[in-house]
Amino acid sequence: MNKPLFFAGFVDGVSAGDYRLLAPSHVPLALARLALAATWLAALYCGWGNGSLPDFAAWSAALWSGLALVSALWLTPRVFTLGYLISLLSFLIAWRVAAMNGALILMGVASLAAVVLVLQFIDCMASDWRRNQARQGAWLATLLWQMTLVRLCFGLNELGHATEKLFAGLGSFHTLEHGFQGFGITHGAGLFVVLGGLIELASAISVGLGLFARLGALLSVVYFLVATLGFGGEWTRGYAWASPGGGGWEYVMMLLVVFGSVMMTGAGKFSIDGWLLSKGVLPGWLVRCCTNRAALT
Structure with missing residues (x-):
């Protein structure tokens, strides 16, 4: 390979x-x-x-x-x-x-x-x-670090949301459970809280840490589209995130752009994927979950 x-x-x-x-x-x-x-x-x-x-x-x-x-x-x-x-x-x-x-x-x-x-x-x-x-390609190496910084920031940002759902205590959990009930989920609201937290934790691990980053970025894009179109209502409140009626789609669009870019290319060298690829231990189908075809030519 x-x-x-x-x-x-x-x-x-x-x-x-x-x-x-x-x-x-x-x-x-x-x-x-x-x-x-x-x-x-x-x-x-x-x-x-x-x-x-x-x-x-x-x-x-x-x-x-x-x-x-x-x-x-x-x-x-x-x-x-x-x-x-x-x-x-x-x-x-x-x-x-x-x-x-x-x-x-x-x-x-x-x-x-x-x-x-x-x-x-x-x-x-x-x-x-x-x-x-x-060395030749020094500018390209700089661009890789730029993208690494952006990926870490946006990927690990999901830990804040995952933590409040899964790890911060019963008070935080029940507050979010009531929030889901406000969306009309009368039965199993707690399950939705846990499910959302697990998906956000997986997103932080996959995108932030760079573990099968392309696959994780794809799932993150799908998750945020479902969460915002189905429950959040950000797309109906206008652009600005800080607005009287609640946050608009400004921040959601930033998330989609960053995760979408990781989905295109992968996480780069400062990642778990980078270490796995350097060892050459992944089968071909998993390699494509880490990086794109252009990186292998």
Whole structure:
């Protein structure tokens, strides 16, 4: 199987045999581990110390922040991209749970940890730029990072919606359940809340982390069309998102454009797909769920 274009040495310096080059060079991994360990301890304290995280929100914050720490300790040193993305997704869920429940200690610690994770990403991106400045295709490598930044932002944004449905506690869940009942769903509203949360979580994993990104982007486009045409009413309220009668289709259109672009091309090198493609372990039909035909020629 041919390797995708974005692994060609003249484009970005990342080959199938040396994917480890895609890593930060200045921000130490130990700093991120320390920040994530502090976040996990804060989650434990807010769950069972001062009780600011109610019911299963305490468990979800502790489990997700713990997963972020485990990934940073075990996986990130081996494959930075894979470990970083898993840690980032898990950390963001715990941070969102804290914010939705007003767990101030966890919010403060997580905010500091977020700075470290952002610096790691910037360092990784800058290190890749420096490696490719003198190479043919350096501008293309820059465009890949631009799209990566957009993909991460819009893909992981879905975690906020998934978390409020699945992980933030019974108060948030019942509020959304009543919201679905307002759409006329009198029976099984809770099931719709869970289903919507699972789809949004899958979208964050597929598009944000870049796991079978083309397939996930397609399903995300279908989901948002169904949600907005069938329930949200955004397409009938005009363009502006901030309007007296509720949000219009401005933001929905941005989501569709971003997810549609990922559906066309795939996630690129800073993704789980990128790592899988570099290993050459995927059958042909799954490769097409990750990247398009042009990348394989």
